[in-house]
Amino acid sequence: MRTSILLVTALLAAGCSRQEGPEENIGRPDAGENVAAVDAGTPAATDPAAPGSPGWDLQSSGEGVALALLSASGSTAIRLFCPARKNEILVNVPSFRPIGSEERLSFGSGGEAAALVADPRGDSQRGGVSGRGAVPGKLMALVSGPVAASYGAQSSGPHPAPPSNLARAFVGACAQGKAKPAPQPPPQPASACLTQDGKPVPANRIRAIGTEPFWGARIEGRCVTYSHPEDQKGTRVWTRFSGTTTNGSWVGALGGSPFVLRTRPRPGCSDGMSDNRYPIAVTLTVGGEQRSGCALPL
Numbered sequence: 001m002r003t004s005i006l007l008v009t010a011l012l013a014a015g016c017s018r019q020e021g022p023e024e025n026i027g028r029p030d031a032g033e034n035v036a037a038v039d040a041g042t043p044a045a046t047d048p049a050a051p052g053s054p055g056w057d058l059q060s061s062g063e064g065v066a067l068a069l070l071s072a073s074g075s076t077a078i079r080l081f082c083p084a085r086k087n088e089i090l091v092n093v094p095s096f097r098p099i100g101s102e103e104r105l106s107f108g109s110g111g112e113a114a115a116l117v118a119d120p121r122g123d124s125q126r127g128g129v130s131g132r133g134a135v136p137g138k139l140m141a142l143v144s145g146p147v148a149a150s151y152g153a154q155s156s157g158p159h160p161a162p163p164s165n166l167a168r169a170f171v172g173a174c175a176q177g178k179a180k181p182a183p184q185p186p187p188q189p190a191s192a193c194l195t196q197d198g199k200p201v202p203a204n205r206i207r208a209i210g211t212e213p214f215w216g217a218r219i220e221g222r223c224v225t226y227s228h229p230e231d232q233k234g235t236r237v238w239t240r241f242s243g244t245t246t247n248g249s250w251v252g253a254l255g256g257s258p259f260v261l262r263t264r265p266r267p268g269c270s271d272g273m274s275d276n277r278y279p280i281a282v283t284l285t286v287g288g289e290q291r292s293g294c295a296l297p298l
Helices: 002-017 031-040 139-143 164-176
Strands: 055-061 064-070 076-083 089-093 104-109 112-118 129-133 147-151 154-159 206-210 215-220 223-228 231-238 240-243 248-254 257-270 277-286 289-297
Touching: 055 164, 064 164, 076 154, 076 164, 089 104, 089 112, 089 147, 104 129, 104 139, 112 139, 129 147, 139 164, 206 257, 206 277, 215 277, 215 289, 223 248, 223 257, 231 248, 257 289
Parallel strands: none
Antiparallel strands: 055 064, 064 076, 076 089, 089 129, 104 112, 104 147, 112 129, 147 154, 206 215, 206 289, 215 223, 223 231, 240 248, 248 257, 257 277, 277 289
16 A cells, blocks of 8 residues: 555656746747747737837828828838928828939829929938929829829839828818918999999090190099189099090080090190190080190009
8 A cells, every 4th residue: 555655646746747837948949839829819919009000190290290101110101291381292202212304203092193393302301202292182082092102113002092080181181281362352332433334434544634724634434523723623524435545535514514525646745835745635625615635644
């Protein structure tokens, strides 16, 4: 009986000596396979938003917003950037090599593409080559599918399409930088002097003078302000205009009598009292009298 007990105790001790802990596996040829089998059953946790994670990333700062495609190594494959408060987009591809004779870089998705102006010297700040231009009106279509860029014979992509939520956020941020049209002043009512029968008439801004007797007239549109020594401030006469400024007629009434002023081209017209010469000759019928004079466009 004592011999049997000793034999069982020895077998148990030998079995326990073959159960090795993890530290004892180090250096064993099959240790890697055992560890791999354990790791395979426990997937590693990932943070898609962490810097350097592969895939598309939306980057925003006070300078603007960027949509960048990062590789597994953390390098940038292509970067689209819209500066703040500017209607501008910049597309940079670090892998492109500058070409002295090539000044166009295109990017887009599927059948949609936009051409940007590229610096043939390359991009000293970002590396590679950058294209710059106004934010395309079809920007959403350019980033809603697999994105590609081309520069001369060089191409990048098509790259996987950006997630729709990132694409929409990027396009929305770029749209905020577009120049807004300046507010238009409210329309001003048309001057009655510049309207006849509901239609505009030429401005007809001229000044006429005459002698023997002295008189003067200022014309604007269809209105004539007639003045003379007894009425130096002048009286406005509403007339009906026809013709042109230099060959026209203004027909109305003043003091119950016809008022008619006519112009015609006449270079060298003299007022009869000075050496001044005028390009327009004038005849005036007022108060039953016909007078003559000259006129000068204002």
